[in-house]
Amino acid sequence: VISNAKNTVQGFKRFHGRAFSDPFVEAEKSNIAYDVVQLPTGLTGIKVTYMEEERNFTTEQVTAMLLSKLKETAESVLKKPVVDCVVSVLATAFDTTLGGRKFDEVLVNHFCEEFGKKYKLDIKSKIRALLRLSQECEKLKKLMSANASDLPLSIECFMNDIDVSGTMNSDCEVFPKNHAAPFSKVLTFYRKEPFTLEAYYSSPQDLPYPDPAIAQFSVQKVTPQSDGSSSKVKVKVRVNVHGIFSVSSASLVEVHKSEENEEPMETDQNAKEEEKMQVDQEEPHAEEQQPQTPAENKVESEEMETSQAGSKDKKTDQPPQAKKAKVKTSTVDLPIESQLLWQLDREMLGLYTENEGKMIMQDKLEKERNDAKNAVEEYVYEMRDKLSGEYEKFVSEDNLGQPIKTRFQESEERPKLFEELGKQIQQYMKVISSFKNKEDQYEHLDAADMTKVEKSTNEAMEWMNSKLNLQNKQSLTADPVVKTKEIEAKIKELTSICSPIISKPKPKVEPPKEEPKHAEQNGPVDGQGDSPGPQAAEQGADTAVPSDADKKLPEMDID
Structure with missing residues (x-):
């Protein structure tokens, strides 16, 4: 606001709908830092410098810029697209007497x-x-x-x-006493071609701005009758509950004449009513509270008697098959184009939308350019500190920063990857040694597969030793002989070949199947009952008959 006051627009909402000649605009000029100019339409424009040239923007365009920026900010915070926007217009917006x-x-x-x-x-x-x-x-x-x-x-x-x-109390008088609001009126015009209605305020002195015009309403597709006469056009205007005036509808009454054999001439009742109505006012309960008077009944009865008498006379004068013209009417709705005061037409609105899209793209390009400039500046400061620090051993005479950074990163990551590759080789060599010693853990592996593992492991060891020897001879300021991506690829290759083989599980050994047990039929089964129980053994000992070997011989006297 302070450093670029001429191109910083603020407090522009008060210029919406204001002509440049409005005294309010003249009074506000002294309170703003930017310039306001008169546009070809008579509205107030804002003059700023955009893309190194002076541009005049309408208040609507500046408002669209603000809403686009707010939309971008909201989307970045909410992390989702914003599709709705609510704009509130307070009653104090353009009425200085509401304070x-x-x-x-x-x-x-x-x-x-x-x-x-x-x-x-x-x-x-x-x-x-x-x-x-x-x-x-x-x-x-x-x-x-x-x-x-x-x-x-x-x-x-x-x-x-x-x-x-x-x-x-705080009651408000919106309309005068006994005023029928909301209300509608039907105006009747006779026209041969489209026409325009202009609406104005009846009391300009009560308005907060000097222009009393409300809007213009163009009634389209008005055509003359078939005989070339003017057509009857009925226009309905309305003031709603909020006091807003509008032309709600318009219709054209078409008259069609045809010849038929019927003697009496029939006229549509709607046409008869429309002929009587020139300016009708539709108020609440107005039609219901107006019953037909006796005078009107008398006039209608006289008209009916006259028509009947005339028809009887015509019946006697004319032949029975005389053709009479039959009149029919129909109503056709007409389109209405409204142009409110200071409202943008479709062509101008489309042009402003296109310009807003171009400015949004220009803002994106400008943001990308600023981000790139900031990235370069950040890179310069970072490299300036590291060239005399951790990058010092890798600096060459070439004025290139990225190769130095790459050599440093390679020197940091390469020993870790070589160490990981060495661990993999050592692990697979132990497995090969265990397999050759016929240990139980690996005896189920296939000899051909283990030969493949041994071959891949030896090749990886030779490759690592050769690359380490070459890299140790290489200067730090030169590009590395082997890059980290190559070491990672070698680790992945060795793992993909050896790991599926050595991790193959042992085949499961199934236990021998037991013979089915047959049911006991005539005695004990599977040797049951061969050895008596403890009680049976004791009873057997008491009742057992001694054998011949156990029988004692009688004592003999030896002389």
Whole structure:
């Protein structure tokens, strides 16, 4: 705002819908730092420097720029696209008399007039009494903002030791008393071609801006009748509950004539009613509360008698097969194009939309350019510090920064990868040794597969040793002989060949199947009962018959 005040636009919302000749715009010029100009349409434009050239933008374009920026900010925070935008227009936007001080003044004037009539007091002649009334009116205004009922205002010893009191509520008078609102009117015109209606405010002095025009409404596709006469066009205008005026519909009445054998001429009832109606006003319950008077009934009965008498005379004068013209009417809806005051037409709106898209793309390009410049600056500061630090051993005479950075990164990562490759080779060599020693853990592996593992491991060891020897002879300022990507590829290759073979599980050994047990039929099964139990053994010992070997010989006397 301070460094680039001429190109920083702020407080532009108050210029919406304002002509450059509006006194309000003239008064605001002294409060802004940027320039405002008159556009070809008469509106107020904003003059800034864009892409090194002076450009005039409308207030609508500047508002679109602000909304686009807010949309981008919201999407970056919410992490999702934003598709809806709600714009609120307060009642105080273009009415300078809706401020708090103006409300206080209205209340003070009201009670000055009321107390003058009621108590015969000239309040404005005493400044102290006027200030007391102003303070009480300010309190009353705050109470009315939260209460809709009648609120009292009382002041003791106001003037000449007189106590005054009054009441006030927050009801609003939108329309005059007994005014039918909302309401509609039907206007009838006779035209041969499309025409335009212009709407104006009837009391320009009550408007907050000097232009009393509301809008223009063009009624399209109006054509003459078949005989070349003017067509009857009915236009319906309406003021809604919010006090907004609009042309709601328009219709054209077409008259068709045809010859038929019927003697009496029939006329559509709708056509008859439309012929009578030139300017109709549709008010709530207006038609229902107007019954037909006896005079109207009398006129209609006379018309019917006259038509019947005339038809009887014609029947006697004309042949029975005489052809009479039959009139039919039909209603055709007409399109309406509305052009509100200071409203953008479709062509201009499309042009502004296209320009906004171009400016959004230009902003993206400018952002990418600034990001690239910042990246270069950041790279320069980073390299300047590291060239005299960790990159010092890898610096060559070439004025190139990326090769130095690459050589440093390679020297940092290469020993770790060679160490990992060596661990893999050592692991597979141990497995090969265990297999050759016919250990139980690997005896199930196939000899051909293990030969393949041994061959791959030996090749990887030879490759690693040769690359290490060559790299140790290479200078740090030269490009490395082997890169980290090659070492990673070698580790992956060795693992893919050897790991599936050595991790092959042992085949499961199935236990021998048991013979099925047959059921006991005539005695014990599977040797059951061969060895008696403890009790049976004891009983057997008591009842057992001694064998011949166990029998004792009788004692003999030896002489």
